[in-house]
Amino acid sequence: MATVSMTVNGNAVAADVEPDTLLVDYIREHIGLTGTHVGCDTSQCGSCCVMLDGDSVKSCTMLAVQAEGAEVTTIEGVADNGEFHPMQQAFHDNHALQCGFCTPGMVISAIDLAAKNPDIDEAGVRRGLEGNLCRCTGYHNIVKAVLAGAQAMKG
């Protein structure tokens, strides 16, 4: 057991965990934030994406101890005082989900992608979301949403 401390959605958190505890389990089981999902648990589907020190990462493929001292943002932390983040609003406006299971990871990845590529085009969105799988939508509305969200994020 080791005490692992980090900042999650602006709040300082700490929990005693085993070294083999995954970051996603730390977030879900120890911090109690279940918006971050576990889909494949094999690093492929991207449902577990969170922002870690400004970059999207798959939290099922990282140990909690590796995130000691880090700044983590989960899907629960992207809205601002009850106002959707522009990317969340774009997913809502474009009906970019069906079952919604992949959506937290999609939104996190999309925010990272748009923040680093403000003028991204459709091909860039499709390539940039290679690490996120959706089994429902066929991606068309997701791509539309990310393009709209990227525009909105430019303000």
Place this chain on the structure above:
Amino acid sequence: MSGFNYHKASDVADAAGKSSSDDALPLAGGMTILPSIKLGLSDPSDLVDLAGIGDLKGVSVDGDTVTIGAMTRHADVAGSADVQQAIPALAALAGGIGDAQVRNRGTLGGSIANNDPAADYPAACLGLGATIVTSNREIAADDFFKGLFETALDAGEIITAVKFPVPAKAAYEKFPNPASRYALVGVFVSDGPAGTRVAVTGAGVNGVFRQGDMEAALGGSFSADALEGISVSEGDMASDLHAASDYRAHLVGVIAKRAVAAAAG
């Protein structure tokens, strides 16, 4: 997960000491080790995290050599203005590894220490004639990759950096597996101070390899046409559910020509 001890190494000597036992493994980005442990394919007693060692990160250019720290992430190599200018093929290769989240965690040193037969970076090291710098020696890429998931590294030997000579021409082309983005076939070609090189990943039954017939042909004329008629032995190719050996042998020829055309262009 299987239960292991976790150590955060303070410097390279500390990392080398703590990872010297047979059952201990250094932990770089973890993009292979952690999935392998979760699947029961690896069961280390100890993981020795290299992430806190600051001097293993970063890119520097000195004359005709680009030196990249072993813990430099793929995203940082892809985005490095220095790498983009000196060896654009290397920056492009790094930007095509896995997905964005892999590139945000995965590292150069971790990739080549693992020597996955379908990984991209081994082709760059072999295709550019790089030198792998470790905690106790320098190893030419030609002597480093020893077969599937095998390298010249000893237990407790830590990669600290890779030195890439700047080529006159270079390009990397890959035919990615559409699901995993690993190279079904990837070919790195270069012409420069390390000679004329053709390194193939994803295809070989023993992992990354140099294609001597193609190198000889390109040494005469560095053009895609020079590769016309060169056949790749099916017997040297891997065969699995993703592609049969004859298909891989064919693809090596196709992808090599594309790479040479891109480098010569």
